[in-house]
Amino acid sequence: MPGSPPGVRRQRRMIRRAARVVPAMTLLNVETLKLGVRNLLLHKLRSLLTVLGIIFGVAAVICMLSVSEGASADELRSIQLMGTRNVLVDSVAPRQTTQVSQGNASLLEYGIKPSDIELIENTLPHLASVTVLRTVSDIVRWRDRRSNASVTGTEPSFFQAVNIDVAFGRSLTDEDLAAEHAVCVIGEDVRRELFKHEDPIGQVILAERYPTAIPFRVVGVLRNVQVAGSPQRGVEERNLNREILAPITTVNKLFSEITVKRRTGSREMTKVLVSGLIIQVDELEHVLPVSEMVKRVFERTHPTEDYEIKVPLARLKIAERKKVNNQRVLGFIAGISLLVGGIGIMNIMLATVTERTREIGVRRALGARRRHITVQFLIETIVLSTGGGVIGVILGWVGSMVLSRVAEWTPIVQPQYMILSFGLSVLVGLVSGMYPALQAANLDPIEALRRE
Template identity: 35%
Template sequence: MMKPVDLVRFATGAIVAHPMRSALTSLGVVIGVAAVVMMTSIGLGAQHMVTSAIGGLGSNMLIISPGASRGPGGGFVSQGAGTGMSLDDGDAEAIKAQVENIAAVAPAVRGGAQLAAEGANWNTRVEGVTADYLVARDLTIESGRMFDDREARQGKKVVVIGQTIAKELYGDADPIGKRLRVGTVPFEIIGVLTSKGQSGFGQDQDDIVLGPLSAVRSRIVGRRVRGDNVQTIYVKAATAEDLDRVQEDVTNLLRERHRIRQGAEDDFSVQNMASIMEAMSASTKTFTGLLAAVAAVSLLVGGIGIMNIMLVAVTERTREIGLRMAVGARRAWVLYQFALEAVVLSFAGGVIGLMIGLGGAWLMSTLAGWPMAIASWAVPTALGFSMLVGLVFGAYPAWRAAQLDPIEALRRE
């Protein structure tokens, strides 16, 4: 009786005896597995990048922006979201006072300005905010402090700067207490933010200056924002479960304050970061699945290649098969041998394809600048599917070999 080790030896010997043919037979599986691994890595990398980009704005947060501008007579003139000046300090105060389950409300204005300090210059964005801005945007102070509500109301000329500003203007020196000219206005630095690094959209989140809302609005932003208008209101819900309810309450409150008639369009927009993240994650998951499905077609093509080569091998080795059967080999042994050859070829191709796929995924993530992401199921699924391809597509050639008549096989030249 033939032992399993003998089957393995015979199958391995047949593969080694024809190295070029074996390599070409496995090539389709190599390409298929490598494609599956790389395509799923691209999809997951894109998903992580989107999640990081949206998550960097803050968690459990609503971003309220002005909507269409009001035209003469109180009608709306559609100029795109954010073009109007429909939000003001009163809106932020009303939301904070009347909407439940809110952790922070932070009105803000923003603009660009040239910074100058100790002979160095730097151009950056400046945001006028309140003390709650840190809570709303999940920011922390590394050194110094944040300005308080009193300083914000009085428009004190104090600022909190990001790590990029501190490095570019002050190097390794401590910037706390030093003067910083923002545009033409001198401010005192009272704090430095903890680094947040690059956002998912490639923006340096540490290249920022935060100042009291009224000071920045009147001295930096100037004519772009009139009176007590604000460009954005950040609202952070107490928990993720409260976010949808808070969004509904905020929308109803602002419609009431702005005297918007039933059925009329809002003059503001409310963006729910959680909903945006869910929608983007769902889209990228679908994209990942589509890429994996397209790549899986390569595995099927590789399986057909294995079947074709194995059929050729059966034809070439007909006399060998007849001789083995003539000396007592059972049909089952022949079946197992050829099936094992197909599985070994396919599995070897899967391992090589996996290594190529991992290398390609690393290279693409490096070039694209996003984190390398490999699904936990990708490796075992790729290897398992490659073996399944070999077994399925090698079954018919193996069955055909086992069905050969020994006498007819020995007669064949």
């Protein structure tokens, strides 16, 4: 009737459409699908608000798991760069120090000794190599440019032990070690800060150490490797892009055993003969037993704890367990978000059943069976959850890309996370819509037609 309210006219149109659909209705008829979509579009805002829980739940699953994956990958990669077959030993200042004082000067001696290295090489089994490190300077310069970098004396076996090679030029050789050549291989950050766009090969840089500066000729540049958006870190979690590697025989020859730091009215001197060791084991299964042997050697020869032993393989196993636990926790939290979204869909669909009781009665009176009504309402919930899942996947991917701009690590969006999230959204929609659909199907046609 012309004077009928808009809500009544809309309901009548819906009933007429239902009457047209019923004669040709099958469980998955195209007209049934169209009617379901049309019913959702009649209440656009309500449909959007209903599906927001699914959208944010799916986006949360993807973002959380991708951030967790990125952080774990960064940590695992950093540990792997330290060498899973390596046992690392660092010299560290003891908590309780014993300094020898002479006038206004004090001397602190600590750390790994050459006798420790000899004992390890002669008594420990399953060793592939033992690489010695000695860091002697923190500042280098070329012409008027300076760089804060570590000048470290080492051996050619270092490159193989930490799986690093040169981008151009050459690495250190046994000949450099034997002849005590004053040559060095520099990291990418050092190359960029000192030489910018100039060729560094053959140039001479100066390593500053009080009271003088020692020249080294550049023969190579280390490969620049990014680990999940961060500079490569290897042995002792150093930034290898800021390293300057020289033959340890040359470093021991040119640099004093004592490092002097001048302060007002006094001098602080430290004596560290060896900064660190990289003990590479022949087989992976021997790493943990050898690390225990190394620990016993140092416990026997060092009364004070002036060393630190690191086992990348043990750290790797812990990191892998932590990754699995993090994914479970984050997945559980995101799953709760999806569950809340599913409850929202169920509530709205129950309200929809009440609103459309008369329409359901007309369709049942015209011959629609209970399974047709069930499928009709399930289609509507699945359309809602599928649409929310698609939008959520897109939003989660975009959110992960935004996070990659601001995070210290790069989130890794795995395809299986998107497939899993989308599948969960459809499943949540199906489960959430089942109860309202059964409620609608079980309505008595006569009672439904009597309702206003």
